[in-house]
């Protein structure tokens with residue numbers, strides 16, 4: 001049903017928020033009032049008194065307090081944060097988030113693996129919802145903003161909308177994803193992978209244990225998820241959401257360097273990870289003469305350089321490759337390496353280009369093995385996720401929200417990946433970035449200013465409002 005009523009409300013909301021944002025900059029003479037009057041066709045002050053409007057702004061201090069409170073659920077001392085999947089502190093953090101969702105009037109549910117959903121039913125609850133969210137798990141000795149901004153900020157965005165008097169048409173839903181970080185079970189974005197219905201990962205989970213030999217199922221049950229073995233119940237159909245937007249710190253330096261408050265993400269790069277083992281005969285570093293050697297360490301070194309070459313040959317700045325692990329066995333100064341182990345990460349926003357790099361790395365591994373007479377005992381592609389592009393109508397909604405809030409923005413690529421990469425398989429997706437100090441992330445120095453967070457929450461709130469009426 002499209003009535004004057006349902007059209008008028010979003011308008012009111014958008015006007016209100018514009019007023020709030022400018023009141024935030026100067027208290028009183030509001031330069032946007034003219035625009036608002038032109039928009040609405042009546043003098044603003046006759047219609048709404050300024051007082052209730054000023055209470056509509058983002059609760060910056062309350063939100064800061066929530067960041068601090070959530071950060072206190074940590075296995076390492078402040079300012080670092082360590083919150084590992086299904087640990088006691090993770091369970092406390094989950095309880096904290098569910099409580100906040102309830103306080104915001106959202107109806108809360110959890111799926112079999114502990115993805116948490118808080119829904120605000122709109123005027124037309126049967127429509128596919130607009131969703132937003134991120135994660136709250138934290139790798140050892142990391143910071144308090146990665147992921148958390150996209151959860152606490154999303155709940156606050158809902159609060160902003162509610163305080164403004166806005167009523168969504170489509171339902172709005174906040175999601176806290178289970179285990180974006182691969183810390184405990186070696187698989188990143190567990191929650192969103194399952195929601196996207198990726199069966200191979202569901203299968204993998206059945207036999208996955210942590211480094212204490214605790215199975216995924218046992219860990220989940222200990223955290224209260226007794227239904228965890230029914231993994232397929234977490235799968236969502238394509239079309240379950242009309243849009244998904246994730247608010248996140250940039251985790252890179254660009255926005256801060258350029259003093260731009262908002263990043264609108266147009267694509268997310270995706271990694272392929274490869275494990276490689278070479279084996280040779282080893283031998284004494286003095287006795288074995290050079291022509292007789294088959295040095296597994298040199299094979300690894302040559303492959304590491306080949307990775308760099310293939311990545312650079314792609315011709316795109318968006319192609320990257322890293323050999324982050326290179327182990328030699330037996331690891332003695334007077335012993336020729338008899339075994340070597342490499343772990344390679346290569347990423348791109350173009351899947352074909354990245355897969356070409358993977359193929360070239362494989363060819364190099366084979367030819368190096370031949371040339372150096374070492375055995376290529378393992379070449380295993382651990383994962384090879386497709387990159388994702390943001391959906392134009394969500395990009396547009398975020399851009400116009402930033403413009404209406406007088407916040408400069410920049411379109412950019414996410415070089416780290418997020419739950420959004422997997423949500424893209426079942427829903428149109430985009431992301432909103434805010435600047436963070438020096439681009440630091442995954443360490444205690446990670447920091448986003450209260451102003452940056454407030455700007456991000458405002459843009460998210462307005463974007464959700466626009467999407468919920470589409």
Ligand SMILES: *[C@@H]1O[C@H](CO)[C@@H](O)[C@H](O)[C@H]1NC(C)=O
Pocket residue numbers: 213
């Ligand atoms: C891990 O646990 C399983 C099942 O309890 C057991 O069969 C296996 O031997 C254990 N592995 C190690 C390395 O302890």
Ligand SMILES: *[C@@H]1O[C@H](CO)[C@@H](O)[C@H](O)[C@H]1NC(C)=O
Pocket residue numbers: 230232233
């Ligand atoms: C698993 O979940 C599905 C979907 O929610 C449900 O229909 C089914 O009955 C569940 N199976 C078990 C064994 O609980």
Ligand SMILES: [Zn+2]
Pocket residue numbers: 135146147180248418
């Ligand atoms: Zn994150």
